[in-house]
Amino acid sequence: MLPVSLLVAIVLSVGSLSPHDVHARQTVIKVAGSSTVLPIVARAAEAFSARHPHMRVMVSPGGSGVGVKLVGHHLVHIGMVSRRILDNERAGFPQADFHIHVIGRDAVACVVSSEIHDAGVTILSKEDIRRIYVGEVTNWREVGGPDRDIVTVDKEAHRGTRHVFMEYIFGISRAKTPGVDLVTGSNNEQLTKVALSNAAIGMLSHAWLNTDVVGVGIRDGETVLTLTDEHVQNGTYPMVRDLSLITDGTPTGPASKFIAFLLSPDGQRIVHEMGYVPVR
Template identity: 45%
Template sequence: MNKKKMIFSIFLIAILIVPAVHSAEVLTVTGSSTVLPIAAKCAEVFNEKQSDIIVQVSGGGSGHGIEAVATGKADIGMASREVKDSEINKYGDRFIEDTIAKDGVAVVVSSEIHKKVQNLTKEQIKMIFDGKIKNWKEVGGPDRRILVVVRKSGSGTRDTFMEAIFGSSKAEARGKYIETSENSEMKTVITQSDNAIGYLGLGYLGGKEVKAISIDGVLPTKETVKDGTYPIARSLYLYTWGKTSLKEGKFIDFILSEEGQNIVKEEGFVSVR
């Protein structure tokens, strides 16, 4: 055997022996910071269970998620509200919606305020966020200015809160002092303050420094969200664009499975199955 034939034979044997490298598909999921803990934990478990698809999850808000999936920047958009008519007019009516959980938007205050204020009426909350009640002493709290913390435009949590309290998701909180981009940022601001009020999804409650208050005597819990007695409740969604692909469907099916819905509950939300 000449040298060239020998080299070719060795090369051919190497190809036959070395196994083909498996290339996993990447699935990008982005959007609502409320849905983020559910999607991130489900992605972690899903990625460990199989090797065909790698799920990558990021936040940015419901508006960002809806825009990203409509423009092809992401495979799945996370949202804590339904797609708006304005978004359908802008991008087209090709959104495919899957409801994966239910949630409540809790009105939260700094721990110092919670010592004296554990309940507010919807009207009192509206007046605080509208800037008409400016001191905690006006609602039974300490003589301290109220620091109103809100979410920025594009937040599904903001839209749900404004719709429930003001009657319109387009309303403005004229009493606002600070705008935040994410639930986690909202929680940090309130934790570091001794006079703040804001709102968070159920999954972000917990800790000693941020306390949920009752609205008209009803606390935000999984039970009151599920039975409909808590006044600020909503569904959480995943959106795909056009026909849901095989890889998108596999991840959504996992979230809606018994294992996925157990993760939903573990993260502090209400399951839908």
């Protein structure tokens, strides 16, 4: 399999060569992975480069799975992940020593199109959500909404948001969901699909919620869990996850500087500004 990885490496490195790299003597820190973590890192990259003009941070999306893979292949310095690193991912890189640096926390919301929310679906039970995703419930009427078919929106299987959501709803992060109508990739894509529909249910990072895409309360047994900063901080909201940067081994040089910046008060302020919960 060596030639394949080599080929991939060549393709990726050729793609990322810009005139900037060649002419200026800049150190480039490459970061890739989770689209949930990306806004923080992208904003932090600007602030970081302003302070260290000789260092440039290149950030690209792709999902947590991609972050792990690219760090494992040493194609990027830092990976962004919004979920645990899976056992099979660790097994894929036996020689890698993944270090995890938690930079913030995020909550995953179960979201519905605003039309559905306005029509009265403001709370769904955990069991309702499960039944929608396996296809046992296909009309909003059955869960107290209007008589309209449900557009069930899922995410690509390796996405961190999906892992957190499914782990809570189904008890396993890689649950099978035969009731699904659409599969999307990034948070932005999920947001667009749910917002454009008038009958959709989906899962979205807290930071992406807006007036077109509204989070619903989740009834778990007797309690109703609503997504508020307070509930995230005191741990009562269940779908909370760490947002992390990962490196192979202890980070050194520019990469360690960048991670330290994200953990500094200025970095943590960016975490808060982007709609997430700081860790320090």
